[in-house]
Structure formats: C-alpha cells, structure tokens
Amino acid sequence: MQYLDMTGRPCPIPVIETKKALEEAEAVQVTVDNLAAAQNLEKMAAGMGYGYAQSEEGGVYTVAVTRSPNTPPLETAPPSPVPTADGPTVLITSREFGKGSDVLGSMLMKGFLFSLTEITPLPAHVIFLNGGAFLTAEGADTIDDLKALAERGVEVLTCGTCVNFYGLQGKTAVGTVTDMLNITSRLAGAERLIAI
Amino acid sequence: MESSILASCTSGGCGAKLAPGVLADVLAKIPPFPAPGLLVGYDASDDGAVYALDHDRCLVSTADFFSPMVDDPRTFGRIAAANALSDVYAMGGTPILALNLVCFPEKMDLDVLAEILAGGAEKTAEAGAALGGGHSIYDKEPKYGLSVTGLVERKRLLRNNTPRPGDSLILTKPLGVGIILAAARGGAASGAAVETAVACMERLNRYAAEKLLGYDVGACTDITGFGFLNHGLEMAGNAVTLRIFPDALPYIPEARAYAEEYLVTAAGQRNRNHAVRLAGQVAGLPFGLQELLFDPQTSGGLLISVEQAQAASLLRKIQADDPAAAIIGSVLSRKESPLEFG
Helix, strand or coil: CEECCCCCCCHHHHHHHHHHHHHHEEEEEEEEECCHHHHHHHHHHHHHHCEEEEECCCCEEEEEEECCEEEEEECCCCCCCCCCCCCEEEECCCCCCCCCHHHHHHHHHHHHHHHCCCCCCCEEEEEEEEHHHHHHEEECHHHHHHHHHHHCCEEEEEHHHHHHHHHCCCCCCCEEEHHHHHHHHHHHHCEEEEEE | CCCCCCCCCCCCCEEECCCCHHHHHHHHHCCCCCCCEEEEEEEEEEEEEECCCCEEEEEEEEEEEECCCCCCHHHHHHHHHHHHHHHHHCCEEEEEEEEEEEEEEECCCCCHHHHHHHHHHHHHHHHHEEEEEEEEECCCCEEEEEEEEEEHHCCCCCCCCCCCCCEEECCCCEEEEEHHHHHHCCCCCCHHHHHHHHHHHHCHHHHHCCCCCCCCCCEEEEEECHHHHHHHHHCCCCCCEEECCCHHECCCHHHHHHHHHHCHHHHHHHHHHCCCCHHHHHHHHCHHHHHHHHCCCCCCCCCEEECCHHHHHHHHHHHHHHHCCCCEEEEEECCCCCECCC
C-alpha cells in the first residue's frame, strides 16, 4: 500500500498523483481535505474500473484506490517515524549567522534554528557561545524553536562564562548553562560538527 | 519579466467562488432592501444590480475579483477585468466606469502589480469604460478584479431568468477553460490548449452583446464559476424547461480529452453536487461532456435566449467576431425537470 498526503493540494493533483502511484503499487491510500477532491478520485476509480473506499474524520477524507475492482480495506496510515536526537553537534558562536548585514544575519539565524527542528535525525547537541548566548535568553525570537528541539531530546547548552559576561544570569530560557569543559567534551566527541 | 503569481495561490479564477448553495443560505439571512429604484437586487441572483435613474435609463453595478489562474500577471489582469465587465454586457448594458479591487502581498515585487493593473486597464479601455481608481490592501496572495458601473436603457435591460418558451438558446464562447487550467496545474496541458483557453478568457463579451441590438432577446446571462448547467438552471428558474442539445455545445477539444482523464477541478465537482436534481439525466451523457457541463468558466460566454425565428440571423452576426458561438438548445414550457437533454 502506498500512502499519499494530498491535503492542501488543488485538484487535479490528487488524481494525477494517485494515477501515477497506481502504476507501481497495487493499492494507494490518499488523504485529502475536501469532499470534492474525494469525489473526483471516486469518479476516476469508477471510470478506470478500480476499487474505491472512503472514510472521513474531522474534515479529512481518507480514500483507498486499488487496481483490482474489489473494495479495498482502509488502513490507518503508519505513523511517521519519530526522529531521534543523535545527529550532528551544532556550535553557534554569535547572534547572527555569517558576516555582512546584522539584520540579514538575524533572519538567517532564525531560519537556521527553525530548520534544525526539521532535519532527521535531530542534532544531538546545540551549543551557544559568545554572542550566541543571547539566542537562548528570554525574549529571543528563537526560543520557541529551541524549546521544540529540547522537548524532542536535543541537548541545548549555553556557555556560563558568556551568560555572565553579557549579564544574562537567570535569563536563560531554554536548555542548561554549562562550563567550557563540558562544551569541549561535546565538541571533541562529535562525529559530525556544524560550527556557525 | 517572469514571476510566478500562482505560487502561493489556493484556487484561482472562478473556481474560488463560494459554492452556489452556500452563498444563497447566507444571503437569505439578510433582510431584503425595499427600495423602489432597485429593479434587480441580490434576492434575484442576476448578473448585476440594477437601479433606475429615471424613466428611461438604469445604472448597472457589479463587482468581481479573484486570485490568479495564470502565471503571467498582465494576462491575469486582462482576464479578471474581462470577467468583471462581462456582467454588465450580460444585462444588456454598456460599461462606463470601473474601479480596481486589489489584494497584494507586502513582499511581492510591485512590478507584478503594475503588470496586473496594466492588463486590467487595457481591457477597461477596450470596453470603452473609464478607470476611475480603486482600492488595494495587503494579503498573502494577489487578487484582482473590478467594480464596474454601466448604463442600460430600461427597455433594453436583460434579465437572466426570463426566457420564453419557443426561444432558441445561443452560447457565445466554448466551454472547458477550467479543465484546461486544472490540467495545466498538473503539468498535463498542451501549450496550444492553454493559449486557446487564455484567448477565450481574455475575450470581452462586448462584441457578442453589441450584436443583440434590434433582436427580440428574452433573457441573457454569462457563464462563469458555477458552470454552464447551473447558470442554465438559474435561467430556467421555476418558469420554463431548457432543452440542451449536448452535441451542439461548443467546447475546446483538449478540455474534453483532459476531462476524460479525470483532470478536473474541485469547483466543478461542487457544481455537480449543487445540480444533483439533474444527476439522472446527466448520467446518460458521455463522461467528458458531463464534466464540461459543470466546469467552472472564468470569463465565459453569454447564454442568450432569443426569438426562434431570429436565432440563425443573430448567430451569424455573433459568429463574425466570436466564431465558436452556436445554437445549443431551446426553451420549452415547464415540464417536470427545469432542464433536459435532447
């Protein structure tokens, strides 16, 4: 059974993708978010002599189409695999990403930290040094993404010397404050290191 | 200048209209406006509002806007304007004044907006109307159209639901643009098909409308997002039955082929759901033709109900500038169904 998530895709994309999938697979299970899309798939199935089944929950339609004309069973889709936090170690040494414009650098850093939440596997550690200490301090616009990482098992560390230097004591809003020895061990033991 | 205005768009063109039943339910909750001058209001589901100025003349007022259905901004502007102007023609009127209605993303290149407005200005000028200004706001996707004011002589005002038994029905543009744009979204439409669809949508209904002068026209409407069949049902109302000749319907050939491959729109299916009372009769037609009947048209042609003896002559006049026009049915006294195929 092939699974297609066609929520948010305008017709006729669900039909096109389902037809394509049925060239390889015997059965395809498609999710769409509106009745008309499910009905268009039903018309296609009926016209091509395929089997068709449909169920709906909370406005989401799950449709199964099979090459054989018998009514296919509807399965609950397999859960997406949960990414593990055993990926690279990330070292961030400034508030901005790269040199040039600070405004751009801030935007890039925000984008980068968000994209860390989307990689598989997730980073094992994200370490903040020097100007990077501001990114874990309360009020930073990066806190939400860093909290999302921490919740999923990513170790978020901020250098204590840096926190003190910048007067951020008590303001670290995510992860733990630690010392250089711990940071150096993480860096030395990293299989893959991303240093910004 | 290439920019994809389609990138962030949900469902462009007339595919984005609220489904016919949905709108009716909402409007039913608004109290009617009893104004003696208002000859045609929203309770009538006609093409525009009509207000009597004096004994002889009426004002026609209409508005239309939507998000892009084509990639090129200038083309989008032309189509949106042609679509908005069409409602005035469908009421027998002449557009005189238009206002821009604009939504545009803050971060999008303003040259794109300039191109959209240039397209709109082109069509407004072609219609002989004046562009007087407009209104714009920021939005996450671009949208464009016009509010149009027109004039119509009271005795030449055309309603959409007053066809007379015995009349012939003429459709002035081919069906299928919605299907072709849908197929194009999936990378499955030929360049030629898209060009034909675009030319069709850009075409002003002015030229066909002007031919109606001197003819005994019972009713007129333009075919847009609800599809041919639902606009036909609007025309039939409770008063008559429309007999449609399925083999006479003009359509863009590729559209039928794409429909047969199920490359159709969600809006088309919603149109089909709305016309469920005709499901039995529709089921007897070839599938591709069925889909053309429900296909949402953007800036579609005029559907004209004209005195039967004059139909051939009117058709020839219309065909001089709009060659795809055809006689596609006739009006009968009311039978059980508002519409039949024969």
